Amino acid sequence: MRPLVEVSGLHIAAVDGRGAQTPIVKDVSFDIAPGEVLALIGQSGSGKTTIALSLMGYARDGTRITGGSVKLDGTELRGLPARALQQLHGRDVAYVPQSAAASFNPSRRLMPQVIESAVVHGLMTRREAEAKAIALFAELALPDPANVGNRYPHQVSGGQLQRLIAAMALLTSPRLVIFDEPTTALDVTTQIGVLRAFKRVVREHGVTALYVSHDLAVVAQIADRILVLNQGEMQEIGEAERLISAPSHAYTRSLMAAARPPERNERPAAEERKPLLQVSALTAGYGRIGTNGMPLIPVLHDISFTVPAGHTLGIVGESGSGKSTLARVIAGLLPQAKGTVTLDGATLPPSLARRTRDQLRQIQFVHQMADTALNPSHTVAEILGRPLTFFGGLRGRARDRAVAELLDMVRLPAAVMHQRPASLSGGQKQRANLARALAARPRLLLCDEVTSALDSVVGAAVLKLLAELQSELGLSYVFISHDISTVRAICDQVMVLYAGQMMERGVRRVLSSTPRHPYSDLLVNSVPELRTGWLDEIEPAFGLESEVTTTFPNARACAFFPRCSVHIPGRCERDTPPIQHLSKGADIRCHRSENELRALAGTAVAAEV
Amino acid sequence: MSSTVEREPAHVVIKRPRRMPIPLLGWVGIVVVAFWLIMAVFGPMLTPHPAGEVIDPDGFGPMVPGMWLGSDVLGRDVLSRIMAGAQTTVGPAIAATLLAVFIGGTLALAAAAVGGWIDTALSRTMDAVISVPSLLFGLVAVAALGVSVPVLICTAGVIYVPGAFRIWRSLAVNVNAMDYVSVARERGEGMPYIMRREILPNLLGPVLADCGLRFVFAVLLLSSLSFLGLGIQPPDADWGSMVRENLPGLIYGAPAAIFPAAALATLTIGVNLLVDNLPGRER
Amino acid sequence: MRPALAVTGFLLKRLLFAAGTLLAVSLAVFAATEILPGDVAGAVLGQSATPEALAALRASMHLDLPASVRYLHWLGGMVTGDVGHSLVNNRPVSELIGSRLPNSLLLAGAATAFCVPIGLLLGICSAMRPTSVFDRVTSVATLSIVAVPEFFIGTLAVLVFAVNLRWFPALTLSPRIDSVEGFFRSMTLPVLSLSGIIIAQIMRMTRAALLDVLRRPYVEMARLKGVVGARLVLFYALPNALGPIANALALSLSHLLGGAIIIETIFNFPGLAKLLVDAVSTRDMPLVQACTMLFCLAYLILGTLADIAGMLANPRLRAS
Numbered sequence A: 001m002r003p004l005v006e007v008s009g010l011h012i013a014a015v016d017g018r019g020a021q022t023p024i025v026k027d028v029s030f031d032i033a034p035g036e037v038l039a040l041i042g043q044s045g046s047g048k049t050t051i052a053l054s055l056m057g058y059a060r061d062g063t064r065i066t067g068g069s070v071k072l073d074g075t076e077l078r079g080l081p082a083r084a085l086q087q088l089h090g091r092d093v094a095y096v097p098q099s100a101a102a103s104f105n106p107s108r109r110l111m112p113q114v115i116e117s118a119v120v121h122g123l124m125t126r127r128e129a130e131a132k133a134i135a136l137f138a139e140l141a142l143p144d145p146a147n148v149g150n151r152y153p154h155q156v157s158g159g160q161l162q163r164l165i166a167a168m169a170l171l172t173s174p175r176l177v178i179f180d181e182p183t184t185a186l187d188v189t190t191q192i193g194v195l196r197a198f199k200r201v202v203r204e205h206g207v208t209a210l211y212v213s214h215d216l217a218v219v220a221q222i223a224d225r226i227l228v229l230n231q232g233e234m235q236e237i238g239e240a241e242r243l244i245s246a247p248s249h250a251y252t253r254s255l256m257a258a259a260r261p262p263e264r265n266e267r268p269a270a271e272e273r274k275p276l277l278q279v280s281a282l283t284a285g286y287g288r289i290g291t292n293g294m295p296l297i298p299v300l301h302d303i304s305f306t307v308p309a310g311h312t313l314g315i316v317g318e319s320g321s322g323k324s325t326l327a328r329v330i331a332g333l334l335p336q337a338k339g340t341v342t343l344d345g346a347t348l349p350p351s352l353a354r355r356t357r358d359q360l361r362q363i364q365f366v367h368q369m370a371d372t373a374l375n376p377s378h379t380v381a382e383i384l385g386r387p388l389t390f391f392g393g394l395r396g397r398a399r400d401r402a403v404a405e406l407l408d409m410v411r412l413p414a415a416v417m418h419q420r421p422a423s424l425s426g427g428q429k430q431r432a433n434l435a436r437a438l439a440a441r442p443r444l445l446l447c448d449e450v451t452s453a454l455d456s457v458v459g460a461a462v463l464k465l466l467a468e469l470q471s472e473l474g475l476s477y478v479f480i481s482h483d484i485s486t487v488r489a490i491c492d493q494v495m496v497l498y499a500g501q502m503m504e505r506g507v508r509r510v511l512s513s514t515p516r517h518p519y520s521d522l523l524v525n526s527v528p529e530l531r532t533g534w535l536d537e538i539e540p541a542f543g544l545e546s547e548v549t550t551t552f553p554n555a556r557a558c559a560f561f562p563r564c565s566v567h568i569p570g571r572c573e574r575d576t577p578p579i580q581h582l583s584k585g586a587d588i589r590c591h592r593s594e595n596e597l598r599a600l601a602g603t604a605v606a607a608e609v
Numbered sequence B: 001m002s003s004t005v006e007r008e009p010a011h012v013v014i015k016r017p018r019r020m021p022i023p024l025l026g027w028v029g030i031v032v033v034a035f036w037l038i039m040a041v042f043g044p045m046l047t048p049h050p051a052g053e054v055i056d057p058d059g060f061g062p063m064v065p066g067m068w069l070g071s072d073v074l075g076r077d078v079l080s081r082i083m084a085g086a087q088t089t090v091g092p093a094i095a096a097t098l099l100a101v102f103i104g105g106t107l108a109l110a111a112a113a114v115g116g117w118i119d120t121a122l123s124r125t126m127d128a129v130i131s132v133p134s135l136l137f138g139l140v141a142v143a144a145l146g147v148s149v150p151v152l153i154c155t156a157g158v159i160y161v162p163g164a165f166r167i168w169r170s171l172a173v174n175v176n177a178m179d180y181v182s183v184a185r186e187r188g189e190g191m192p193y194i195m196r197r198e199i200l201p202n203l204l205g206p207v208l209a210d211c212g213l214r215f216v217f218a219v220l221l222l223s224s225l226s227f228l229g230l231g232i233q234p235p236d237a238d239w240g241s242m243v244r245e246n247l248p249g250l251i252y253g254a255p256a257a258i259f260p261a262a263a264l265a266t267l268t269i270g271v272n273l274l275v276d277n278l279p280g281r282e283r
Numbered sequence C: 001m002r003p004a005l006a007v008t009g010f011l012l013k014r015l016l017f018a019a020g021t022l023l024a025v026s027l028a029v030f031a032a033t034e035i036l037p038g039d040v041a042g043a044v045l046g047q048s049a050t051p052e053a054l055a056a057l058r059a060s061m062h063l064d065l066p067a068s069v070r071y072l073h074w075l076g077g078m079v080t081g082d083v084g085h086s087l088v089n090n091r092p093v094s095e096l097i098g099s100r101l102p103n104s105l106l107l108a109g110a111a112t113a114f115c116v117p118i119g120l121l122l123g124i125c126s127a128m129r130p131t132s133v134f135d136r137v138t139s140v141a142t143l144s145i146v147a148v149p150e151f152f153i154g155t156l157a158v159l160v161f162a163v164n165l166r167w168f169p170a171l172t173l174s175p176r177i178d179s180v181e182g183f184f185r186s187m188t189l190p191v192l193s194l195s196g197i198i199i200a201q202i203m204r205m206t207r208a209a210l211l212d213v214l215r216r217p218y219v220e221m222a223r224l225k226g227v228v229g230a231r232l233v234l235f236y237a238l239p240n241a242l243g244p245i246a247n248a249l250a251l252s253l254s255h256l257l258g259g260a261i262i263i264e265t266i267f268n269f270p271g272l273a274k275l276l277v278d279a280v281s282t283r284d285m286p287l288v289q290a291c292t293m294l295f296c297l298a299y300l301i302l303g304t305l306a307d308i309a310g311m312l313a314n315p316r317l318r319a320s
């Protein structure tokens, strides 16, 4: 059978205003057989989207296809007149973009947008198209399929929008569907539902697809074959099964190693060490503090934990669960409403202004975006030099020497000293950012998603650096991340946050062993494993309808109640769940007893919200 | 120990920021603006004839060698008067701009740094002032205070304070929200250090561009007032008042009114081109 | 329900702000024109006036009352339309304004009718083909027009069309609305000169608003669905750019006021702006006050409309 898509010797270049060309895709060739799903995997900037769009004969403004051929069912797309391409778009080839939220016209209802391609191409009447759309909505497990189309985009959640835009792509039964990172913007618990819905329709409709992603584990679930791309060049292409189990190319191996970093060695249990940081009964939020002592927008509720000297506490939770807020409270940027923060036995004043210079020195914040954390108008030497002068009183030659030492410590060449942040790469910026924090000679680093803006390989190197610095300098970390495998790789203890409440807390091992808190269970089970077939093995109903709610149901209810499939009716929505100690060494906040949880383990299916 | 950690992959080591070339139109702007600035300083010394000397008693004389742009209503050399008038046109406008930017910028930085009700009160007041058309504002001020150069400078200055305030405030609020300012605050740095070292250096580019535009507005306003006979008063003359005095000549086809207006146009277009094509500004 | 409330709340807030601003402006105008210039009566009667005549005039103008009382009295007059007598020719200010207002409205109306369609059309055309030759030429041209003073355009128009080509009269002693031909002959040049800047403004702002929308991912998505041409403009670009464009229109039209002051002077056009300029020259304060308040009112109305249009562009609020 002839392949549906044949790409050979494809070259694409970025062209600037004066006609200078920078190659972004170099000599890429592949084909896709009818009914096959080919995954395109690579890190940001590797040219994935550019290649995907070329299969529609489309090049974004500022890019141009400079060589090679792209054939769809034997028709050469390069040089096809605009009119013919327009006939193709939405009918023969459909596109599912990364951000559905940005890809729907905000001022029109959803249904007319979903059926638009069918109507524009005259494939169906409006009524037929709507009926087919509603059927697709049901297949994609959207709630209330008959009416969801009457809403406006902003009235629907992110996970649902992603499914709606898939329905839009599939409506015309196109010969090729291009999925461009369709789950990257979603929380892991939402991603799994969307992924399952996609997989089901792809399989049932025999869709031919190109699936673009940076996440090998996601791709392993849905693709028949995988193409690995780096810097616009093909590294390796092969059957998904084979490529995952026996990658032949070094780059693929480094991708795989970075995707699932090894867990660090067990270290002496927490009890044997003196706590450095102690947080107790912390409540905090934004806005004015009311008469009841609660802020206008409460975010964190009654949080307690300790971080032993030289150890790392990982904090996990989905977007909006209050992770950054917690770090801001510890740093003194956001005074808490209730509770205390103690450093090395001394209670810290809530507000920054009241803390002594030495207290400020001991806790340093490493921000998520190195881009915005480094002042663009200062050189690296100035950025590192200021805290050296401020805290250590270093000047002149002594300061220069200290700057050079810091750069060496984070493995940056001394030459970057005289550069400004704009001329550094993403990984270099994050290292400079780290060096800036280290310049204060702190005892505790607050790391807020320090690797999530980085490519996985670069991020893995930064994680490794953090671990080495810890053993060299005896630092303690509060390590915030939404990614469980990152937390596992670096932390000694973990705390799971949901809607600003501690759900589970213990040594890192508690995440890998049951029984778990129902939310931890959902979180852990939602992370795709790096092997094919994982998605097919999990519970059929798991995650199919899980949506994020950040609203706090009622003051006393369990925060997780609206999504908990094992809740106890009449109790969980009424009474505050107690904190109980499990025999595996964890504290959880739940009404269910350890035995009940053990019996229910793995069935923690998120209920419809 | 450290050898176990990979260094950054070699290909991403050092990206130099590319120097953005200044486009042709930008150069045109630079040349024109530089020309008029030189004229503003040295123009009165370089005139071929004294600006007030009556050469051609008939007035509205044609363009001839020696009087390249003809003569004006009283028979004075138009070219000399334009050269001399550069100072009266540009000077007060620059003074007004500096005044506006100084007052507006200071208030804005204070509003952004302090926040709270002071910020709200200042912002509301500025909104109210800006909702009076500028020429109208100028007319009322002149009606009330009479015409004199200090009154004109102060009036134009006050009129453009709200605009400068808005721009500076929004820029300062944006920079203030950046993590690097938060980093400085976490370190315990004082307000003056944060404003001077962390915020101000990042405002300079856009603020310079804004000064340019505000200068154009001030030039247009002051010359419009002069054109209405309510600006610079004789015997001084700026380009706006030269257009006014030569307006009757238009009926006879004498271009004496057009040249000073054209001089104004080159100045304002020049500044606009310069500002629009400053390196690093997105078009 | 909630969005509707939000809309009402916004409207109320905006109107309240406009009213407050108008009040503040009235206070400022009153203070500037009544308190600062010293003795108005002296100014009216000149230096040779007898003390008795001065006292009599002061009493008749209520100048003997405290400033706050005079302000309230004056404000009351403004609201009821009794805005006093001209100091120069002693006719009621309302009568003077009444005779000029129709001419000004005519000029503004004609300019609006002329500018809006042309500005919009040019803006849409250049946004549809950014970086085309047409776009580059128009953007340099409009930049230049916006940058130059109104009187440059006005005088140039007179020189070319009235003096050299003799198509139109250079002066408009009164707009002739009795015949179509007369109307065109007397209005064309003022309207044209007034329109240059406004067309350029409308076009630049429309272009920017549309370009902003056309760069959004949902427009690219629509293209990739096979939606092109009129459908793309009608369903994707225009609905989302409507608010910004309406905003741009209102803002551009507020330039009519400043422009009119210059243009009416060049063409000797008997409108309100000319009245104001003459009043300022003769320091005829009651007339200055009334005209200023009228202009501010018009300006505020346009500004408020612009803000409301901008707000209605937010689909979250509109979707209610």
Ligand SMILES: Nc1ncnc2c1ncn2[C@@H]1O[C@H](COP(=O)(O)OP(=O)(O)OP(=O)(O)O)[C@@H](O)[C@H]1O
Binding pocket: A286, A287, A297, A299, A317, A318, A319, A320, A321, A322, A323, A324, A325, A326, A482, A550
């Ligand atoms: N300045 C603020 N004012 C009001 N609410 C805020 C503010 N900053 C954050 N919030 C709210 O507080 C909650 C917690 O936010 P936070 O940034 O701590 O979450 P997070 O867990 O760090 O999320 P992410 O993973 O997306 O970074 C969210 O609901 C957010 O909308």
Ligand code: SF4
Binding pocket: A518, A519, A558, A559, A560, A561, A564, A565, A566, A567, A568, A572, A577, A589, A590, A591, A592
């Ligand atoms: S308390 Fe109830 S609702 Fe909350 S997690 Fe436990 S079982 Fe689920």
Ligand SMILES: [Mg+2]
Binding pocket: A323, A324, A325, A448, A449
């Ligand atoms: Mg965060």
